[in-house]
Amino acid sequence: MSLKYLTIVFSLVYLVSAGLVRRVTCPDGNAVSNKKCCDLFPVLEDIQKNLFDNGECGEDAHSALRIAFHDAIGYSKKSKHAGGGADGSIYTFANQETAYPANGGIDDIVARQKPFIERHNLTPGDFIQFAAAVGVSNCPGAPRLEFLLGRPKATRPAEDLTVPEPFHNVETILDRFDDAGFGPSDVVALLTSHTIAAADKVDSTVPGAPFDSTPGVFDNQFFVETLLRGGSYPGTGPNKGEVPAPDALRGEMRLESDHYLARHPRTACYWQKNVESEDYMMSSFKTQMAKLAVLGQNTKEMVDCSDVIPMPKPRVGKAHLPAGTSLHDIEASCDETPFPTLSADPGNATPVKPVKAS
Known part of the structure; x- marks a missing residue:
């Protein structure tokens, strides 16, 4: 095959590909594909x-x-x-x-x-x-x-x-998701939403109690902190659907369903993968959403x-252990791979602030 022929072929491929991403200019100047x-x-x-x-x-x-x-x-x-x-x-x-x-x-x-x-x-x-x-x-x-x-x-x-309700057991939750077309890894991926979530109704005495220490940032801290050994409640717990959260994160709330999904044989390793790789967490969440x-x-x-859809800003930082905790506080449940080594923040434990309502 001659070089000239190859050049023509590649040029045609480029033109066809370019046609597939043709942009339209809107009246306000924005460009879109349709x-x-x-x-x-x-x-x-x-x-x-x-x-x-x-x-x-x-x-x-x-x-x-x-x-x-x-x-x-x-x-x-x-x-x-x-x-x-x-x-x-x-x-x-x-x-x-x-x-x-x-x-x-x-x-x-x-x-x-x-x-x-x-x-x-x-x-x-x-x-x-x-x-x-x-x-x-x-x-x-x-x-x-x-x-x-x-x-x-x-x-x-x-x-x-x-x-699914936070007080449902893992098998009930997985069965409900399966009926909607989602497997165990998909369920864990969708729970990435909890990294920016908070609860108002589980314990009405602490409205806006976050599920992790960085509720305004999309990161994998939720998956780290849910594996920390629980010790206390942010309000008047225990309430239905709630289990103890880490003592080092006063003010944080832990849903019962999150706690057990993080430790269940069918989901624990997917949970840990989100701790190991934020890229995996984001791509799997995007796919399931x-x-x-x-x-x-x-x-x-x-x-x-x-x-x-606007392009989100990047996150600064990486997964870590909260101040006042160590890897000994992690209740790792994945038998396939060891839990990753994470560094702990320096200093004393810091209370977690509630998420303000608008």
Whole structure:
């Protein structure tokens, strides 16, 4: 084969590839891969300023991610009467779904998002998943989540008991996720959301109790700290669905489900992989969130508008042990590989501050 022929072939490949990523310039000057995505930039500007407090990784960003999960997981491969997945039913049928015990506190973010849904030309399902992806992008260290546009309006509510509760045992939780199409490693990946999460309802005396010591940063500290030996409660515990958190992290809350998933034979090694590699944690979370965000949807009829989602800032630092702890405090449960060596912060143990509500 002649050099001239090879040059022609490579040139054709380049031209075809270039055509696949052709960009469209929106009226406001932004460039996207599909002109339908241009309509999202006014929504992006509005929610960043007026929902997420000028782009903060705060309470509304955490809640936006939570409602995206609670809306989508109301899906079942087995039941013909289950909800339509990521379709916005938690908004459309809010009176019914927010009354489910597992959705306690969701009514707050439903009310916060309502005026934005009403003034923008998006279905509730699209808005909920778009807001979640944008909210996550405000958290340093987070992956840039995908977003597909085109969810139809929900036609029926999700059933009760489709959202796992923190007091459910591991097998019950894994069975529920399996019914929605997620395996044990996928469950652990989705729990990466807890690195920026906090609890209001498990113990109402400590609203905003975080699950790790860096609730405004997307990192793997949650996976480290959940393995520390528990000793105390942040408030009036024990409460249903709560187990003791580390004494060295006063104010931190630990969900019972997180505690046992971190130590269960079917999930412990996936948990430890998130400790070992933040890149693995981010890529697996991004993959499973992309799957979750389109549960029950026909993706062939949707438009990929992922290029509208802002690029998150990088995280500074790496996984470590909190001050006042050592590797002897880690309850490692993965038999396949030894627990990684982590350094401890210097100084005395520091209390963990609650996450402020907006």
